[in-house]
Amino acid sequence: MCRIAGLINPSMPVAEIEAAVKEMCILQKHGGPDDEGIYCCAEHHLVLGHRRLSLIDLSISGHQPMSYSNGRYQITYNGELYNYRELKQLLQKSGVPFTTSSDTEVILAAFATWGTAAFNQFSGMFAFAIWDTLTGELYLVRDPAGIKPLYFAHTAQGLAFASEVRAFKAVDYLQTPHPQWQVYLMAYGHLPEPITTLKEVKPLAKGSYFMYNVFTGAVQQKAFGRFNFVELIDNRQQAIELIRNRLAEGVKKHLLSDAPIGVFLSGGLDSSIIARLAANEKKDLTTVSLIFNEQQYSEQRFQDIVQRELCGDRYQQVLTEEAFHRDLPAIFEAMDLPSCDGINTWFISKYAREAGLKAVLSGVGGDELFGGYPSFNRIEPALHLQQQVAAGLLRKSWYAGFKKFKRLCYLSIKSTAGMYLFLRGQFIPQQIAAYLDADETNVWSILEQEPILPVIENLTAKNQASWMELNLYMQNQLLRDADVMSMAHGLEIRLPFLDSAFLKLSLQLSSDIKYSGQKNKQLLVDSFKHIIPREVWNRPKMGFSLPFADWLAKDQYAQAKFGSKSAVYHQQFVAGKLHWSQFLTVFLIENQANA
16 A cells, blocks of 8 residues: 555656655655655656555565566556465466566566556556556556545646645646535535546546557546446355355455554444454454443444454554544544545544554445445335436425435436435535525536436346445545545555455345345345354444544534634534534535635
8 A cells, every 4th residue: 555646747847747746745645654766757757656655575675666677667556466476476477577576566567468458357456557668658547446546637738646636736737626526525425536626636437547648648548347236146045155255265365464464343243254254364363443431332342242252462442532632633634535424434543553553454345235224225215206206396305394305306316326315415405505605506407417427227226225335435435535544544444345356246146135134234144143243243233433423513623613604504513403424514615715
């Protein structure tokens, strides 16, 4: 796990490009505290930068940017390739030489041997740039699950890229704000891809590459990896056996590290499964957990039950209100793009790093794949309303007296985006327009235009919910928050539920068996209840949350920083008329404007 950056600009002096890329790397130093590197090609006004967090091949031979084939290829790379040893053996059989034990060199060798066909051979989480000095082509590449971030701007000046949007502060001509980002933040609670706070900067689509040719200026963007819902497995016992084996294999791969690695243990089903499977491979497994003095939020009892089955060090940290108030400014600073979530991840990542870990396994993905959210139960009646009720009538639902009915207006957007906003949206267009002093019709138009999402009507209702949770909520909020909040502490989060083989399997399971049963995620429960204590798999679901509303309502930093508009929302929040995440959203808008 690292941070990368780069810039090509034929009209800019090379010394200025190099200075800008160095500044981009400094702005991302928290995500790569172990090493730094710069590659400069003066002939083509190209500079690549890298900040390193060492996890595989901790020696100097893993330094980046790394060159290959007598300097023809250069790479700056962020991520982990879990099948690099298998690929290395395959390449060696073909006579390909290696000089390091790093996965970075395997990426270079694979690309030199197979070209862009290599990208689909990689199993892991990755975002990288490869420069071919012979063809004059720069490739930006992002993993099919979209775990690793990669932002870029292709403009008349050339091409710029980085792991975080904050890095683009070093490029003067890319500072134009996106004119509608506040609308999207208020509606979604995050910025859905391809929206960022900067007009010219956007994320590279997951499972795709972007090629820029310095000789011709030609560009090409192409998908190389996609995960699709194709229901092929309808035998329940077969599904259970496959789930057990594939997830165990995925956990084993994700433990690959030359640096200290552990597991987040919340006490819920998903993290408990990951911890137990990891303990089968690593007897001295380190676990990290958060607990609270406020018993209604603390999961200590369930953590204790799981921990009895494990060996190794255990770090169980009490998160206090005092710590929350002390660290909240640093959490806002770490956000990069504004988001109404991620604070809990910041704290547990901090404690994991203090425990001496450089990587941890997390249970993110289990809910999205196996039906752990309320959206899976709400989707069928919502689809009926969206399909059968006229848009004009639905749009008038904001007049409804009950708060929970007002969001029905989003079903008037007869698309995947409209359904998602009904299921998870924060503010409705009337409220957004009022806060931003905007025209409500214009707000509706903005939300109808982007993001452009595929039609998923061919999927079963619950697979539609799964698609939205995976590609919108998890992609734009959970994965982004996990990345920036962990990397703020120089920690890598790994996600076995998103292992390519397990993810592919999960999408092949029949809806009839995947979502059936008395409990949420019944199929996942039945697959692992032989190794998970009954008290854990039979408990009511509890989100990984904080006593956040009480703490935020009393936080002096938040009160000192908000302006006149957010002050009104703060009063509503304290009075219990506004969810804490909604207050945080408007606070971030005002805070960003005054930054």
